[in-house]
Amino acid sequence: MAPTPLSRSARSADDVIAELAALRTDDVKWSEGRAFGMVYDGGPAVHEVAERAAAMYLHENALNTKAFPSLARLQSDVVSWTASLMHGPDSAAGFMTSGGTESIQVAVLAARERARVERGVTEPEMVISDTTHAAFHKSAHMYGMTVHKVACRSDYTADVAAMARHVNENTVLVVGSAPQYPQGVVDPIPEIAELAATVDANCHVDACMGGFVLPFAEMLGRNVEPWDFRVEGVHSISADVHKLGYAPKGASVIVYRNRELRAHQTFVFSDWLGGFYASPNLQGTRSGLPMAAAWAVMSTLGIEGYVELTRRTLETADAIRAAVRSIDGLTVLGDPRFHLLTIASDTASTTPIDAFALGDALLTRGWFHDRQSPPDTLHATVSNSNVDHLEHYLADLHTCADEVRGTHAADRSTNYATLE
Ligand SMILES: Cc1ncc(COP(=O)(O)O)c(C=O)c1O
Structure with a gap:
């Protein structure tokens, strides 16, 4: 079938929006509470501030924060607030990304690069559980890394003793989740961090799901097993503002224990005619919209x-x-x-x-x-x-x-x- 051509004549905004509304008919009715995941509805006050901030930043580009210093400030605030919720040390540093998958991708890259620079690892491997999110497999696929996927225990938490059998001089990353997606249980992060430390590999905690739940669950007096920077040996943590942080899609945070660890995720290049290029994200041009909306939602909720x-x-x-x-x-x-x-x-x-x-x-x-x-x-x-x-x-x-x-x-x- 030939590709559909774009309509030759212009259409009115009303006409276009009416068609969009009609196209949505079969979409899951998240605003009626029908979706268990995918859309996270923080209520009318959250919608209002997110939509107002989004309208203001619809066109802004975070590619170059020299042109848009406000975006540098918004990113810095969101990362700092998130690092504080995770009990990050004073040295903690991070970036916003477009989502959980991108936060994981940059964390994997940072682990690979640190091991290459500091330990001379050229055949990088990671050790994960079979409950660890598929984005780690996607990252390994992109970066040419070997994945050791280890069967979880009968309670669905990561089997650290079994993972230990796959840790060797090529290991650059050992992962735990807080919580993991398939069954929602929290892995034994202190044991995973200890395991990573035996070969000086990075320990990443995937808190894409839990990063904006576990801190508040603890404040509510619930029993929360150790998962954040209070666990010595955790190098990086991913947390999604666009999930239980209730921001619109396109907002996640990657936080490292310090700037040196973070530096390994940034691609720096000065050998082209466009001048000095430094890019911490997988994207080049980045919309300012999700950053501003996340900042606005976090500020509103407190x-x-x-x-x-x-x-x-x-x-x-x-x-x-x-x-x-x-x-x-x-x-x-x-x-x-x-x-x-x-x-x-x-x-x-x-x-x-x-x-x-x-x-x-x-x-x-x-x-x-x-x-x-x-x-x-x-x-x-x-x-x-x-x-x-x-x-x-x-x-x-x-x-x-x-x-x-x-x-x-x-x-x-x-x-x-x-x-x-
Ligand atoms: C534990 C965990 N990690 C990572 C991700 C990936 O996040 P995203 O869909 O925002 O890329 C998810 C998504 O549900 C998740 O549950």
Whole structure:
């Protein structure tokens, strides 16, 4: 089929916007609390400030902060506030990136480069768990690195003893997650940091999911296992403002223990006719919009705002976990205690429920869960978006469980993907 040509004549803004509105009809209704992940709704005050800041910075380019010093200031504030939440030392330094994947990509690059410069490693390897986010595999693929992927323990946390068997003189990075995405449990970060230290490799903590939850959960008095810069031997941490930080998409933070560690992520080049080039990100031209919106959202919420959003979110996640465990045929994998959970078939039950059949039934009622595998399960990242819709969701969960008990979904595909 020939590519569709762009319309020759100009169209009115009203016409274009009306078509956009129509195109969105089938999109998941996140503003009605139907998405368990992907969109994180901080409420009307957060929307308002994000939209106003976004309109102001729609056209700004963070490629060169000499031209836009305000963006340098916004980035510096967001990084500093985030580093403070992670108990970063005075020396902590970082950058904003476009998202969790980019924060991970630059952290992997920094680890590889530090090992090359300081230890002469030319065949870099990383050691991760099979629950560690796929963005680490993507990074290894891009940077020509070997990945040692180690099976997690039965509670889904990283198996550090097994990881130790893969650490050697080529290891540049050992990773822990706080929490990991598939089952939402926090890895034993102190043990992982100790393991990395045995060969002077970087220890990265992937807190893309937890970076804007765990600090506030701790303030709420919840038991939070050690995960941040208070753990000696953690070199870098990624945290996504565009997830539970409630900023619009395109905002994440990478923080290092010091500027020397950070320097390894920046590409510096002076041998072309365009002059001195220094680029810490994967992008060249970078929109100022997500940076300004993230700054505005964090400023508006403040610590008290985040604590309240976290309280609501964790209570909702607790209620969903309790409901899933109470339904014969369903269970929650592992013991996630924060905002994530995985709905699985309870194989100990005499009438296990097929999680994918449950997901299909929930989807017909508008509730969108990512499907994951193995094992075949439904993923839920709970956020403030879901809080006001809890009763409705739980009622549908019970109805759908009864409806699909004894059935099996024909489609076994999983869907954390964009292929077209
Ligand atoms: C633990 C973890 N790390 C990294 C990522 C990647 O983040 P992004 O989708 O913003 O690139 C995710 C996304 O869900 C995640 O859960």
